[in-house]
Amino acid sequence: MSVSSLPNNRRIYLDYSATTPIDPAVRDAMLPFLGDDFGNPSSVHADGQKVRRALDFARDKVSGAIGADNSELFFTSGGTEADNTALMGVMLAARKTGRDHLITTTFEHHAVLDCAEWLSENFGFKVSFVPVDSNGLLDPELLAEYVTDKTALVSVMHANNEIGTIQPIKELAEVAHLRGAYFHTDAVQTFGQLPLDVNDLGVDLLTLSSHKIYGPKGIGALYIRQGTQIASLLHGGKQEREKRPGTENAAGIVGFGKAAELLPEWRDTEAVRISTLRDIFIAMTRAHFPGVKLNGHPTKRLANNAHFSFPNADGETLLVALDRRGVSASSGSACSSGSIEPSHVLKAIGVPRELAQASVRFTLGRKTTEADLREVINALVAILH
Numbered sequence: 001m002s003v004s005s006l007p008n009n010r011r012i013y014l015d016y017s018a019t020t021p022i023d024p025a026v027r028d029a030m031l032p033f034l035g036d037d038f039g040n041p042s043s044v045h046a047d048g049q050k051v052r053r054a055l056d057f058a059r060d061k062v063s064g065a066i067g068a069d070n071s072e073l074f075f076t077s078g079g080t081e082a083d084n085t086a087l088m089g090v091m092l093a094a095r096k097t098g099r100d101h102l103i104t105t106t107f108e109h110h111a112v113l114d115c116a117e118w119l120s121e122n123f124g125f126k127v128s129f130v131p132v133d134s135n136g137l138l139d140p141e142l143l144a145e146y147v148t149d150k151t152a153l154v155s156v157m158h159a160n161n162e163i164g165t166i167q168p169i170k171e172l173a174e175v176a177h178l179r180g181a182y183f184h185t186d187a188v189q190t191f192g193q194l195p196l197d198v199n200d201l202g203v204d205l206l207t208l209s210s211h212k213i214y215g216p217k218g219i220g221a222l223y224i225r226q227g228t229q230i231a232s233l234l235h236g237g238k239q240e241r242e243k244r245p246g247t248e249n250a251a252g253i254v255g256f257g258k259a260a261e262l263l264p265e266w267r268d269t270e271a272v273r274i275s276t277l278r279d280i281f282i283a284m285t286r287a288h289f290p291g292v293k294l295n296g297h298p299t300k301r302l303a304n305n306a307h308f309s310f311p312n313a314d315g316e317t318l319l320v321a322l323d324r325r326g327v328s329a330s331s332g333s334a335c336s337s338g339s340i341e342p343s344h345v346l347k348a349i350g351v352p353r354e355l356a357q358a359s360v361r362f363t364l365g366r367k368t369t370e371a372d373l374r375e376v377i378n379a380l381v382a383i384l385h
Contacts, residue, residue: 011326012372016212016304016365017161017189018330022255023214029258030216033251041248042239051250058257062221065260066187066206067197074222074243075253079188079209082222083111085244086184086205087155089230091119094152097229099181101126101150105138107348108157109186116155126150135297136165136349140175147179157186159194162345162361163296164305166190173202182228188212188220192263193271193303204228210252214366215259219252266366274364275303281362281373282306288381293355295346304364309346309355313384318360321383327376330361 033054039047041055056070063073076082091102104116106129113129120127128146132138138156147154154176159166173183184205187196192213198206206223210216224230224243237245285292285308293309310318315331322329331343342356351359362376 009326011328012376013328013367014362014364014372014376015328015330016368017164017302017361017363019211019217020192020214020365021367022216023259023262025262026215026255026258030251030255033254037250041250042237054257055248055250055253058253058260061257062208062260063223065191065196065263066208066223067199068223069226071241072198072223072226074224074240075248075256076220076222076244077218077249078211078220079109079186079207080111080220082207082209082220083109083155083184083186084115085222085233086207086224086230087112087115087153088119088233089243090153090182090184090205090228091123091125092231092233093229095123097152099150099152100124101128101148101152103128103130103143103146103151103154103176103181105130105132105156105348107132107136107160107162107345108155109161109188110344112155112157112186113344132165132348134349135300136160136163136345137297137300138167138172140168140171143172144175144178147176147181149179151176151179151181153182153184155184155186157188158190159187159302160296160345161189162343163307163349164189164302165297166194166300166302169201169203173204177202189302192267195268198223198225205230210256210259213259213263216252216255219249219256221256270366271303274368277364277368277370277373278304278306280370281364281376284373284377285380288377289384293351295349295351295359302363306362306364307359308362309351309359310384311355311358313358315357315359318358318383322360322376322379325379325383327379330363331359 039051041052059070063070116127119125169185176183182204185203186207188209191208204225209220234245239245291311295307342353346356
């Protein structure tokens with residue numbers, strides 16, 4: 001491939017952890033609810049109840065995909081709202097019990113980190129940020145040193161959105177439960193790549209998002225185990241059993257339900273295919289750039305994630321150069337774009353500042369081919385050499 005753009009204006013998309021394209025079947029399922037099926041699901045007439053039945057069906061599909069009862073699933077506007085609801089809701093409810101301690105890690109998504117800091121600054125909750133190792137793993141024995149009888153909630157993401165490291169959630173949840181604390185995990189990145197069962201994981205709260213599994217943007221969900229004490233953050237309606245009042249995003253919920261329904265048809269086979277491609281891509285990158293650093297755990301990582309630091313390069317310049325050549329990649333979380341500071345995730349695992357600022361995340365997906373990855377390597381060679 002020449003240094004110029006890909007032929008025929010073709011693009012190679014390697015940012016699936018930021019978002020995925022909507023599956024055509026999901027789009028088709030949503031269309032009626034953007035047209036003739038417009039009734040308010042809270043209305044008692046036939047038009048409203050037709051939409052209500054569609055929302056109930058979607059709730060069954062999403063909750064079933066994680067082994068939960070449909071009464072334990074609450075739709076939100078996305079993963080960020082679900083994370084905020086979990087942290088704020090549990091901590092505000094816990095004030096009645098005398099528990100005022102929240103634990104999370106140093107490399108969570110900003111939806112958790114910023115919310116934890118807000119709770120500390122505005123309500124005086126004590127917050128502990130537990131460090132992770134150089135691969136991004138949290139040791140359950142280390143977590144146990146932080147949990148006390150005052151701990152209300154422990155929140156640890158299932159897999160990191162930047163470097164792809166997968167946490168031992170079941171063991172971490174057991175540590176929290178030994179001291180009577182609830183456990184929340186953000187499973188936005190793992191929902192489309194790993195089988196999820198809330199009972200096997202042992203979590204009390206779990207965050208999901210539709211647009212990571214080829215569903216629409218603007219819709220997510222929070223699993224809340226029955227009996228978990230959590231305060232409502234919004235008031236003014238009975239929707240979502242008063243946990244999230246307001247007229248439902250019917251088209252989004254239906255699309256989320258359809259995406260969850262389709263998940264078993266492709267997740268496991270795609271995970272095998274994509275992990276094979278990822279390993280090929282990592283090997284090619286190392287062969288062409290001997291000094292490159294792979295960030296994250298070498299084996300306990302998301303099947304689609306390859307996150308590199310290229311010595312003596314500038315990550316933002318590299319991303320722009322790749323984009324001009326028709327390759328879409330990222331420096332990490334899409335929610336942090338525009339920041340000139342090195343990634344907090346890379347700082348948390350001890351990556352030096354100069355390497356952190358020379359990093360690019362490539363995340364593979366349904367349309368990725370080996371030929372695409374070879375073209376990306378050629379583009380990297382043209383840019384970096």
